[in-house]
Amino acid sequence: MSVRPAGDFKTSYARDMALLDIRFHRAGFGLLLLVLGLAPLLLGRYLFLLNAIGIFAVGAIGVSLLTGFAGQISLGHAAFMAVGAYTSWLATTRFGLPFLVALPLSGVAAFVVGAVVGLPSLRIKGLYLAIATLAFQFITEYVIIHTVGGSGGNVVPAPRVGGLQIRGETQFYFLLLPVWLIGGIFAANLIRGRVGLALMAVRDRDYAAQVLGINLLYYKVLAFALAAFYAGIAGSLFAHYNRVISSEHFSIITSIDYIAMIVIGGLTSLWGPHLGAAFVILLSQVLKIVTPAVVALVPAFGKAATSVREIAFGAMLIGLLIWEPGGLAMLLRKFKRYLDLWPFTY
Amino acid sequence: MSLQFALEGVVIGLAVGSIYALIALGFALLYKSTKILNLAHGELVLFGGYLAIALTRSLPLPLLLAFLLAIIGTLAAAALLGFAIERTIMRPLFGQPALSVIIVTLALGYIVRGVMVGVWGGDTRQFPPVLPADVIHLGSLTMPRVGLVSALVALALLVLFSLFFRYSLWGIAMRAAANEQLTASTLGVSLTRVFAYAWAFAAIAGSVGGILLGLWLGVNFALNFVGLKALAAVILGGLDSIPGAILGGLILGVVENVIGGYIDANVRFPGFSLYGFKEITPFLVILIVLMIRPYGLFGTEHVERL
Numbered sequence: 001m002s003v004r005p006a007g008d009f010k011t012s013y014a015r016d017m018a019l020l021d022i023r024f025h026r027a028g029f030g031l032l033l034l035v036l037g038l039a040p041l042l043l044g045r046y047l048f049l050l051n052a053i054g055i056f057a058v059g060a061i062g063v064s065l066l067t068g069f070a071g072q073i074s075l076g077h078a079a080f081m082a083v084g085a086y087t088s089w090l091a092t093t094r095f096g097l098p099f100l101v102a103l104p105l106s107g108v109a110a111f112v113v114g115a116v117v118g119l120p121s122l123r124i125k126g127l128y129l130a131i132a133t134l135a136f137q138f139i140t141e142y143v144i145i146h147t148v149g150g151s152g153g154n155v156v157p158a159p160r161v162g163g164l165q166i167r168g169e170t171q172f173y174f175l176l177l178p179v180w181l182i183g184g185i186f187a188a189n190l191i192r193g194r195v196g197l198a199l200m201a202v203r204d205r206d207y208a209a210q211v212l213g214i215n216l217l218y219y220k221v222l223a224f225a226l227a228a229f230y231a232g233i234a235g236s237l238f239a240h241y242n243r244v245i246s247s248e249h250f251s252i253i254t255s256i257d258y259i260a261m262i263v264i265g266g267l268t269s270l271w272g273p274h275l276g277a278a279f280v281i282l283l284s285q286v287l288k289i290v291t292p293a294v295v296a297l298v299p300a301f302g303k304a305a306t307s308v309r310e311i312a313f314g315a316m317l318i319g320l321l322i323w324e325p326g327g328l329a330m331l332l333r334k335f336k337r338y339l340d341l342w343p344f345t346y
Numbered sequence: 347m348s349l350q351f352a353l354e355g356v357v358i359g360l361a362v363g364s365i366y367a368l369i370a371l372g373f374a375l376l377y378k379s380t381k382i383l384n385l386a387h388g389e390l391v392l393f394g395g396y397l398a399i400a401l402t403r404s405l406p407l408p409l410l411l412a413f414l415l416a417i418i419g420t421l422a423a424a425a426l427l428g429f430a431i432e433r434t435i436m437r438p439l440f441g442q443p444a445l446s447v448i449i450v451t452l453a454l455g456y457i458v459r460g461v462m463v464g465v466w467g468g469d470t471r472q473f474p475p476v477l478p479a480d481v482i483h484l485g486s487l488t489m490p491r492v493g494l495v496s497a498l499v500a501l502a503l504l505v506l507f508s509l510f511f512r513y514s515l516w517g518i519a520m521r522a523a524a525n526e527q528l529t530a531s532t533l534g535v536s537l538t539r540v541f542a543y544a545w546a547f548a549a550i551a552g553s554v555g556g557i558l559l560g561l562w563l564g565v566n567f568a569l570n571f572v573g574l575k576a577l578a579a580v581i582l583g584g585l586d587s588i589p590g591a592i593l594g595g596l597i598l599g600v601v602e603n604v605i606g607g608y609i610d611a612n613v614r615f616p617g618f619s620l621y622g623f624k625e626i627t628p629f630l631v632i633l634i635v636l637m638i639r640p641y642g643l644f645g646t647e648h649v650e651r652l
Contacts, residue, residue, distance in 0.1 A: 073445050124640045126444050127383045131581060132636050134574070135629035142626045256452055263449055306468065307460035314456030321446050321453075322438045 388573020
């Protein structure tokens with residue numbers, strides 16, 4: 001427990017149960033909302049970074065629920081994202097549905113697929129489950145290539161909300177932001193409630209949880225379905241943002257990126273997926289900019305440039321897991337605790 | 347399905363399957379003694395293939411001599427890599443939850459593959475012609491000579507490994523540690539050393555697989571996919587069973603070539619085709635096995651207690 005700001009008390013049960021319990025946290029969250037709202041002004045032409053971060057953060061919330069809180073490993077999260085993306089594509093192009101219908105629809109489609117994929121989790125667990133989801137990932141890629149996708153891409157129309165055609169980064173950002181916020185707050189509430197507690201009990205020891213009266217099948221399947229729901233929403237957003245989708249966008253590399261996001265961000269933290277998504281996207285972008293510059297300086301470096309991202313990611317994951325398994329969220333918390341008592345740390 | 351097609355599929359399948367078996371052996375070996383599911387195993391295969399090709403090409407000696415030296419060098423390097431992985435990455439993570447270990451092996455795979463591709467580029471690389479590229483006739487069946495050689499080498503290595511585990515002191519120590527880590531530890535088996543040897547053997551088995559596949563098909567960065575096929579083989583045979591891994595590899599090779607090959611060539615639907623079905627057969631095998639018999643053919647059934 002970190003030190004609370006002096007004089008900032010919770011004086012009612014309602015305050016005690018609130019998501020943001022004290023004035024300090026409320027003010028902080030308000031500031032965050034303000035910054036996010038003004039982001040298009042602050043970031044200018046770099047807003048695309050925040051759009052990418054938001055999309056992947058929504059997906060990563062799902063992974064964090066599934067892996068961090070329910071303890072089920074999924075190496076096939078990109079496949080759920082693909083389900084959402086292609087559902088959205090089908091809904092908007094073939095059936096001519098508006099974006100605001102297609103978005104929840106793709107979430108629901110992924111939800112159903114996730115529940116089906118989650119069914120075996122009662123029987124197989126741990127390593128075996130990871131392998132099964134890995135197999136699901138490759139089979140989904142195969143199915144996409146051989147049915148809807150082909151080897152080329154599918155063009156997705158720009159989203160329309162009401163009569164307004166969403167064009168450009170800024171407009172898309174204001175479409176994304178509410179989804180992102182609702183997703184994050186929903187997950188935060190879910191974790192505090194019965195479902196979240198049950199999921200954590202399942203994570204810590206599933207048989208013990210069962211003895212305590214938790215329906216294992218229901219909660220494991222629910223965890224998968226919820227994670228897939230988030231991924232489906234992220235997939236739909238991604239499809240309408242990128243405007244072209246192909247199987248390559250949802251390959252095993254994206255699945256591993258998701259794992260990297262929650263590990264880097266912090267597995268069991270509500271801020272973890274957001275921090276992790278931001279870190280992974282920013283790191284990719286920085287490497288994209290820095291690597292050609294380095295190659296221009298040292299031409300001999302050219303061959304190695306293609307794989308710098310992989311090496312950097314790998315090294316970062318290993319380093320974090322060895323030295324700080326709590327991820328960025330834990331580092332931030334430690335930093336905050338350090339500041340609480342600074343400069344008199346005794 | 348004609349008989350000829352099936353027989354040819356079986357023969358080729360057994361040859362490829364013996365390489366899968368060898369790679370799967372490394373997998374199962376590591377899982378058995380350390381309980382680590384090594385998702386970087388495909389990258390160890392890649393490592394062996396790339397390094398052997400580079401060494402063979404760069405040594406200024408007659409071809410066969412260079413090839414032999416290259417193999418020795420590659421195996422030594424693989425063993426060193428195995429030791430290094432155990433010492434730097436796995437030892438600090440001893441006793442961590444399965445999720446961390448899986449992610450670490452994934453990350454390790456990223457690093458190894460990244461370095462390989464960074465050094466040797468993304469193109470397919472071939473061995474210089476070490477073996478004659480002709481075809482051997484077995485009755486009415488044909489088979490590339492490379493296939494036969496790799497099957498024989500894989501077989502020899504499998505025998506060698508099983509003899510090692512049966513009779514040598516370290517082999518026995520490793521089996522003891524695999525059976526019951528704590529007990530073995532109290533009886534004087536050094537667990538860290540057992541883990542180090544397990545990693546070295548896994549890397550060696552993977553590398554030999556990489557060299558054999560490189561002789562047959564050439565090496566490119568997609569070869570790490572073979573690691574996943576070996577994963578299917580060990581799942582089929584039972585994760586902690588060495589005979590299971592071998593049998594699983596052979597079965598997988600045959601299934602992939604006969605059933606996958608048949609569907610690839612003959613099944614057509616209006617609207618879409620199933621080309622490349624062979625490539626996902628291993629994953630279907632994984633799913634089916636996990637549904638029906640999660641511990642595989644010979645694996646020990648895991649009984650959980652509260």
